Amino acid sequence: ELIKVPAHGDDIYNIQVDSLAKDAHSSSQPTVSSLAFYYAPCLLTFNSLPIDTNIRHFLRFIVDARALLSFCSMARFTALGSPSLFDWAGIHFCLSQIKGFALHKNGRPEF
Structure with missing residues (x-):
């Protein structure tokens, strides 16, 4: 009530x-009907593809992908061999389950 x-x-x-x-x-x-979204003032796209998901989730995914790229480019991994040796999708999934894994302080990721 x-x-x-x-x-x-x-x-x-x-x-x-x-x-x-x-x-x-x-x-x-x-x-809110689904047709209401067709009349939005703008259409968000990424690489010419429409973004059909929650924009916050989409941007969070981009930030996570950048953090993973930074993580997999670390010297400790590149010294072991080619990045293709690792299952980065699996690693990303496991790390994404850890709350606060990629905390950023002063613009520097903490891994």
Whole structure:
């Protein structure tokens, strides 16, 4: 159940927001249709391909990929041989399960 906050009772914009929230809460229809995304003011693309996922998740993936590239380029790995010797997808998966693995301080990744 939605409850109106008395302190905002005389504000016209809060009244409008409360009304919209109550309507959306009681409606059985979704408030955002998938067609609404076709009318977005811009279409985000990467390498000429549309980004059809949450932009924050997409950008997080890019940051993680850069961190992995930095990680696999470290001298301790290149001294062992060709980077193709390692299963980087598997390593990325394992490392991504560790919270705070690639903490950045002063622009320098900590591995």
